[in-house]
Amino acid sequence: MTKQTRRKPRTRGARIRRALGWTVLALVVAGGGLGYWAYTHLADNLSTVDINQALGKDRPKDVDDGARNILILGSDSRSGANKDLAGGDTGGTARSDTAMVVHLPQGRKRATAVSIPRDTLVSRPACTTASGSALPAADRVMFNSVYTSGGPACVVKTVESMSGVRMDHYVELDFTGFKDLVDALGGVPVTLDRPIHDKESGLDLSAGTHRLDGTGALAFVRTRHGIGDGSDLGRIGLQQKFILALLSELKRQNVLGNPAKLYKTANAATKALTTDSELGSLPKLADFARSLKGLDTSTMETVMLPVDYDTTDPNRVVAAQPQAHDLWTALREDRPVPTDAKRSPAHGG
Incomplete structure (x- = not known):
């Protein structure tokens, strides 16, 4: 893997996954009007993972305050249909190339998206892998390697461990789905x-x-x-x-107003998605998307997890304190992120 050079990172890179996630949800909302066959076909496209069962009860408290937190991953897997995309095969492995926590307060009038740099060194808690085997805890592992080692549930557990914020939902987007979505347009x-x-x-x-x-x-x-x-x-x-x-x-293209274009685009979009089982159906996705009608992109704030360069390896970063603590606390308490919590030593701020 090519090492990053030591330069000041920018804070806007994760917007692609945030916006694509909302686009996918919007397309799915209209899917129910395409007829039984189309509806069934779109539903069959969806892949799900039972995060709750995999993680059990050793998680942050599930607070019933109306807010929702979603972990969105962009996987760089190049196995299967992805192997010839974006530079070729990488041995069939996958990493969470893009990761962000989207916090939706009660009322859904605004949102905060926290991007986690993929080269952040984290403590990975003990977890159960996608194959059901036990993965021991480890310190100073790169964040994007957690997906490779343990799969979605381990990534969720790692994010919950480092933030203290319970993830209500999980959404993953892959290479092939992204490609097909663009081609559908x-x-x-x-x-x-x-x-x-x-x-x-x-x-x-x-x-x-x-x-x-x-x-x-x-x-x-x-x-x-x-x-x-x-x-x-x-x-x-x-x-x-x-x-x-x-x-x-x-x-x-007025995709939502063109049934033929809508189906083709929604077909590609749903193929791109893997979600947690509680979100993994068209009715559930539609209900969730409808809850976002009042959300305007102008009220969506993108924040990068405050980081500093690691003292041992300057090509890696670590969460900067107390900024990172203050940021996660604001999300847990459903408050706007304070200005000081957005300042990152590695950003020069």
Whole structure:
């Protein structure tokens, strides 16, 4: 794995998964009007994982305050249908390439999304893997390796352990689903101020406007060798640019008002999702999406977990204190995140 160079990370990279998650939910809401066959087919696309059973009762308290916390992961698995995407096979393993906790207060009028840098060193609690075996606790492991070692339930338990915040739901998006979603729209146009040439991904774009198909879009949001210093930090701006272009294209095509386009897009979207079992049905997704009608993107705040460079390995980061503690406390208590809790030594703030 290529080490990151020591530069100040930006705070907006996780927006792609946040916005894509809401887009998927919005598409699913309208799925029930497509007829019994279409409804059944879309329902069969969904994959679920029983997080509650895997974790048992050793978790933060389930507070009935109307707020909801969702862990959203973007998996970089390249096994199966994903093996030829975004640079090729990586041995069939997977990591949580993007991870964020979305906090929805009671009333759903605003939201806070906390991005967890994938190179954050964390203490992984003992947990049960996806295959049912026991995984012992370990200190100083990279956050994105927890998915590889233990699967979704272990990631949820690690996030709950480090934050003290109970995750009410789990949503995962994969490479193939992202690619198919873009292809279902007939591609998405993006405009570049400067060219991108990335030999690793094969992305070769001149300055100007390009309509990217699914494969090109995937390379676009994952490229790092063709921009900046070649680290993971450079692609943050591209990810934000693409998700805004995707949302604009969904609106321009009036997907929700076009049954044929809606079904094709919803089919791709539901194939992209893995959710916890309590959210894993069209009616449940629809109910949850309807609860978000009052939420406006202008009231959604994106925050990066405050981090500092690790004193032993400057290519890794650790949660900065007391900022991280204050941030998680605000989420637990359903309060706005205080300004001081957003300041991160590694960000220069």
